[in-house]
Amino acid sequence: MMGHVPLSWFLMLSAVLFSLGVAGFIFRRNIITMFMSIELILNAVNLTFITFAYQRQQVAGHLLAFFVMVVAAAEAAVGLAIILTVFKNRETLNIDDLDSMKN
Amino acid sequence: MELILFLVFAGIAVVAAINVVVQRHPISSAVSLIAVMGSLAVLYLLLGAEFIAAAQVIVYAGAIMVLFVFVIMLLNAGGETKAGRSFVASLLGVPVLVALLALLAFFTARIYPRDTEVHFGGFRGGTAQSVGRALFTTYLLPFEITSILILIAIVGAIVLARKELE
Amino acid sequence: MDSFIVISLIKIFVVFGALMTILAYLQWVERKVIAHIQVRPGPYRVGPHGLLQPLADVIKLITKEDLVPPYVNKVLYLAAPFLAITMALLSISVIPFGPKIQVAGYQTWMQLTDLNFGVLFILGISSMGVYGIALAGWSSNNKYALLGGLRSSAQMISYELPLSLAIAAPLLISNTLSLRKLVETQDGWLWNWNLFHGFQYVSFVIFIIAAFAETNRVPFDLPEAENELVAGFHTEYSSMKFASFFMAEYANMITVSCMAVLLFLGGWVAPWPAAYGSGYVPVVIFAVAGVITIWRGLNPRRKRDRYTFPPFGVVFLIVAAVFLVPLLQSALLPLFWFCAKTGAILFLFIWIRGTLPRFRYDQLMGFAWKVLFPVAMLNLLATGLAIAVFS
Numbered sequence: 001m002m003g004h005v006p007l008s009w010f011l012m013l014s015a016v017l018f019s020l021g022v023a024g025f026i027f028r029r030n031i032i033t034m035f036m037s038i039e040l041i042l043n044a045v046n047l048t049f050i051t052f053a054y055q056r057q058q059v060a061g062h063l064l065a066f067f068v069m070v071v072a073a074a075e076a077a078v079g080l081a082i083i084l085t086v087f088k089n090r091e092t093l094n095i096d097d098l099d100s101m102k103n
Numbered sequence: 104m105e106l107i108l109f110l111v112f113a114g115i116a117v118v119a120a121i122n123v124v125v126q127r128h129p130i131s132s133a134v135s136l137i138a139v140m141g142s143l144a145v146l147y148l149l150l151g152a153e154f155i156a157a158a159q160v161i162v163y164a165g166a167i168m169v170l171f172v173f174v175i176m177l178l179n180a181g182g183e184t185k186a187g188r189s190f191v192a193s194l195l196g197v198p199v200l201v202a203l204l205a206l207l208a209f210f211t212a213r214i215y216p217r218d219t220e221v222h223f224g225g226f227r228g229g230t231a232q233s234v235g236r237a238l239f240t241t242y243l244l245p246f247e248i249t250s251i252l253i254l255i256a257i258v259g260a261i262v263l264a265r266k267e268l269e
Numbered sequence: 270m271d272s273f274i275v276i277s278l279i280k281i282f283v284v285f286g287a288l289m290t291i292l293a294y295l296q297w298v299e300r301k302v303i304a305h306i307q308v309r310p311g312p313y314r315v316g317p318h319g320l321l322q323p324l325a326d327v328i329k330l331i332t333k334e335d336l337v338p339p340y341v342n343k344v345l346y347l348a349a350p351f352l353a354i355t356m357a358l359l360s361i362s363v364i365p366f367g368p369k370i371q372v373a374g375y376q377t378w379m380q381l382t383d384l385n386f387g388v389l390f391i392l393g394i395s396s397m398g399v400y401g402i403a404l405a406g407w408s409s410n411n412k413y414a415l416l417g418g419l420r421s422s423a424q425m426i427s428y429e430l431p432l433s434l435a436i437a438a439p440l441l442i443s444n445t446l447s448l449r450k451l452v453e454t455q456d457g458w459l460w461n462w463n464l465f466h467g468f469q470y471v472s473f474v475i476f477i478i479a480a481f482a483e484t485n486r487v488p489f490d491l492p493e494a495e496n497e498l499v500a501g502f503h504t505e506y507s508s509m510k511f512a513s514f515f516m517a518e519y520a521n522m523i524t525v526s527c528m529a530v531l532l533f534l535g536g537w538v539a540p541w542p543a544a545y546g547s548g549y550v551p552v553v554i555f556a557v558a559g560v561i562t563i564w565r566g567l568n569p570r571r572k573r574d575r576y577t578f579p580p581f582g583v584v585f586l587i588v589a590a591v592f593l594v595p596l597l598q599s600a601l602l603p604l605f606w607f608c609a610k611t612g613a614i615l616f617l618f619i620w621i622r623g624t625l626p627r628f629r630y631d632q633l634m635g636f637a638w639k640v641l642f643p644v645a646m647l648n649l650l651a652t653g654l655a656i657a658v659f660s
Contacts, residue, residue, distance in 0.1 A: 043143055067245060081264040231389070
């Protein structure tokens with residue numbers, strides 16, 4: 001059928017976004033950007049949940065996505081508070097400079 | 104119609120996601136991430152998840168990302184300086200990424216052949232009514248537990264971010 | 270399908286054109302009303318009673334030099350006003366102005382599109398509006414602008430919570446998220462309006478207060494407190510970019526007024542059924558206005574009133590006559606009630622601007638979190654309980 005999208009394309013998109021999120025988390029050295037990469041990963045996972053909800057015609061996937069969002073909100077609140085504290089104490093956001101626990 | 108919508112918004116999502124990773128300054132990454140979330144909300148609508156699409160815009164793009172932008176503005180930290188990382192790592196990184204992607208794509212294509220096609224209105228169970236009904240019956244316990252989690256997060260954030268009382 | 274697209278395009282043009290005109294003239298109305306509150310004439314040089322002033326302002330703003338200061342973040346600096354105005358105009362697309370009407374054989378709703386999660390759509394769009402201001406403040410690379418942007422983002426996040434909670438209460442009563450159905454549940458008499466359901470005036474007051482804060486209006490216009498922050502987030506903006514922030518503010522005002530009308534005041538529904546003569550109210554109002562204006566024109570207090578008042582009186586009388594045409598009544602009466610209610614709320618906005626001083630910043634945040642939020646929460650709980658008990 002012309003004009004309709006195969007379901008697997010949504011999963012592919014999710015995979016692409018997930019990989020980009022992982023890449024950002026590994027490559028970047030700024031804590032905030034790393035944190036945003038995690039959000040990107042969570043968004044990619046949410047897309048998978050919604051896609052599977054469509055495929056199985058069940059609303060359960062939507063609820064999982066909803067819970068992911070709620071937990072992401074909690075995580076963002078605590079995570080950003082930690083980042084604020086770190087910046088207040090160290091005046092840096094570079095993850096490589098935060099190695100005082102080493103040796 | 105669905106194909107055009109998917110291609111446009113998936114394209115925006117991928118380009119913006121790449122931008123999240125490659126931009127030097129966190130605020131540019133944040134703006135790109137907002138674009139990713141907005142286009143994903145449209146794709147959710149395509150998949151019949153209207154409540155989740157609205158929640159995505161309100162919670163993710165409208166609340167969480169505002170928090171990020173707020174913190175970036177508050178710290179007013181400049182762009183990332185180029186870290187001296189090894190040549191081998193940057194050489195290996197891109198192939199590993201591509202390999203990971205290829206692996207995921209391979210399994211996706213194997214498990215989900217192109218028989219199920221998405222068309223608008225193919226799933227009508229994503230209304231606020233049905234999501235709410237499931238949330239307060241079948242999934243009541245997780246829902247209550249997340250509310251406790253949120254409370255803990257609020258208290259934790261305040262404890263972490265408040266000024267030290269002498 | 271084709272006629273659907275054509276009708277939608279026509280509706281978009283009509284709504285967009287009307288909205289732009291109203292935006293320009295809302296500013297004129299505001300200046301006039303504030304002037305009368307402060308006992309001064311307001312704009313009156315350009316055209317009769319300053320009616321052409323908006324046009325002059327537009328020409329002035331377009332022809333001014335469009336300055337991009339050095340050291341700004343170019344991309345975000347240019348995107349921010351665009352973002353602000355887009356988000357402000359987008360939410361108009363789901364607001365219904367009236368019921369289904371028939372135009373030249375086509376049946377259509379007086380609404381661009383109806384979503385069955387329309388309320389959530391507007392909430393989402395309005396929560397995106399904060400980026401225009403925050404990014405403008407950040408990208409200007411100016412301390413005052415940055416502080417203005419920071420203040421506004423904190424303020425808008427804080428007041429969004431009581432706003433959403435206040436919206437939830439009438440939604441519980443009407444049991445729908447579609448703006449169209451929301452109005453249909455409030456049909457009939459005055460006491461069917463959500464405002465008069467039990468203690469819903471509490472939600473209405475919370476909604477209005479939070480709406481003032483969301484639109485950055487006095488007494489919550491901290492982001493642009495000129496005695497502390499120069500001009501706040503738009504310090505560095507000039508010409509049309511400045512104008513788009515201005516237009517975004519007024520468009521947001523119109524949107525929240527429409528929301529208040531739809532949620533609490535019955536939308537386009539008349540206060541009492543047409544069987545009891547509500548259809549003649551606009552005729553009477555416009556006829557009385559026309560007679561008064563003509564009479565004032567014939568017995569002028571000021572010299573120029575002799576020439577300016579009679580044409581207005583004739584226009585008012587013509588409008589009154591138009592409301593008597595049965596063919597147009599089905600479209601014009603709902604539109605009249607909708608505009609009258611929205612106009613009343615907009616007048617409240619302007620009235621408060623002429624009356625109240627500005628909050629201090631800590632008072633503003635304390636008020637949101639220590640007063641408005643708990644009250645909104647309790648109100649929602651009480652509403653839910655009342656619905657569970659009485660229905």
